[in-house]
Amino acid sequence: MAKAFTEDDDALLAELGVDVEVKKAVSRTPREERIIAGFEEIQRFSEEYGRTPEHGEARDIFERLYAVRLDRIRELQECRDLVESLDHQNLLSGSAATQPCDADELDDDALLAELGIEVEAPPITELKHVRSTAEKKAAENIAKREKCEDFETFKPLFEKIQKELDAGLRETRKFELKAEIEPGRFFIVGGQKAYVAEMGETTLTDQGRTDARLRIIFDNGTESNMLMRSLQRALNADGDAGRRITEPSAGPLFSDQTIDGDEASGMIYVLRSKSDHPLVAENRELVHKIGVTNMSVEKRIAGAHLQPTFLMANVDVVATYELYNINRTKLENLIHRIFEPARLDIEIMDRFGRPVVPREWFLVPLYAVNKAVEKIKDGTITDYEYDPGQARLIRRG
Incomplete structure (x- = not known):
């Protein structure tokens, strides 16, 4: 058994230049001990799995809790300072993913709760074996x-x-x-x-x-x-x-009468082409362009015969529907998605001789377009899809 140093031993070691000063044990508060214990749990996880704990439903519930705890320790300067000397795995080098919080504004219990650490802890020597309150609650929720x-x-x-x-x-x-x-x-x-x-x-x-x-x-x-x-x-x-x-953005999308405060958003238009292209000529009553504009339809179709999107030909306006308080782009995408099975596959040469494939023309009868607008009005359009074989909307499934 080793003998304790005597005063003579101390003097001899001092003569030899050996530091004999006994380091004082660091005194920590229970709060600090619990924070350190919580950090040590994260360290043990990192040692076992070779990585820092991560967020995500696919992760074990305790890993997700450790990830949240590590975020909080990283962002609370008091906690960083406390465990920085213990961080031999460089766990503090990452950035926190949670909302910032000032530790000075939190009392002991609140701070430990933020860290997911048991507030009413057993003796310090047993802390490393204690599951935190957050862990218990999270496990309880999963179990339920x-x-x-x-x-x-x-x-x-x-x-x-x-x-x-x-x-x-x-x-x-x-x-x-x-x-x-x-x-x-x-x-x-x-x-x-x-x-x-x-x-x-x-x-x-x-x-x-x-x-x-x-x-x-x-x-x-x-x-x-x-x-x-x-x-x-x-x-x-x-x-x-x-x-x-979010709640549905489309209640009644259209109205025959405006209400005070309504703001006009634009117009759905349905056009019929006067093109002499064989595919168009053979299906004149079925080939329709469906679009949405925030300008007058007359202005939108001006110079149609010069634009490949209009098949390089003049058009007839066969139907319009005025919009109020509506996202035009989303509505147009919705309509085009409904009639996607009947999209017209056609290639047109522009005035410079370059091939263009217009995307807003469909082989659909006008009554099918009217029916789609009705379904958009009453909010049931997502229950339907267009069947080209039957040339009508049918209920999904």
Whole structure:
């Protein structure tokens, strides 16, 4: 057994130039110890897998929590300073993906909660074996996701949402506010569409924040009764991938009468060509150009015989529909997508002898165009597709 140094030993070592000063043990607060313990968990993950933890639904729940924790440590200067000397893996060299937060504005409990670390911790010597509150809650939420027994009731809603997204009637936007979470709203979380089917009674948390129990239906046929704040955290943890799906932008798109405050957006026009091209001449009553313009149709078709988009020929205007408060580009794309199966395959030489393939001409009867406009008006167009064989709109599926 090694003997302790005596005063004579110390003197001898001092004579030899050996530093005999005993380093003082660093005294840390419980808060600092817990932050360090949380960082060490991330380090152990990095050592085991050879990389930093990453976000994403495909990742293990604990990896995603470690990724969020690492983001917070990177952005909070107090935390960076505390663990920087321990960072032999250069984990702090990356950039944080979450919203910035000033550690000075947080008390001990709030800061540790931001880091996903258990606030009421057991003795310091046991901390490295403790699962954080955030980990427990996240695991609980995952465990509560179960098969949705009445999914057939919700399946048509998801199908309709996808059609409206494809048609441009709905959009996805980055999730921003908890207030956006309401019954009837759709979100994208972890790569899945999520529908808020029900919301329980609103309560207040210990921090004075509102919360409520939700019934969330997912498009893979599962459901969860997670809390509103749990859904909010999941959406925020997904970064830009956490999205909300907007309400349909097209209610009644057209109106015979304007309402105060309505602003004219343009005109759908349907044209018939006077071209002597054999394909056009043989199908004169079926070949139609369908477009959308923000100018008068007369001005739009001026000089048609000089433009390949008009088949280098004059045209007759056979139908127009006035628009109010509508995104013209999206609407035109929607109409062209509906009639894509009947798009006219034709090549025209422009006035310089160069070949051009116009894209807005279709082999469709006028009544089919009228029917499509009616379906756009009542918001049911995404339930239909055009069948060239029957020369009419048919219900999908």
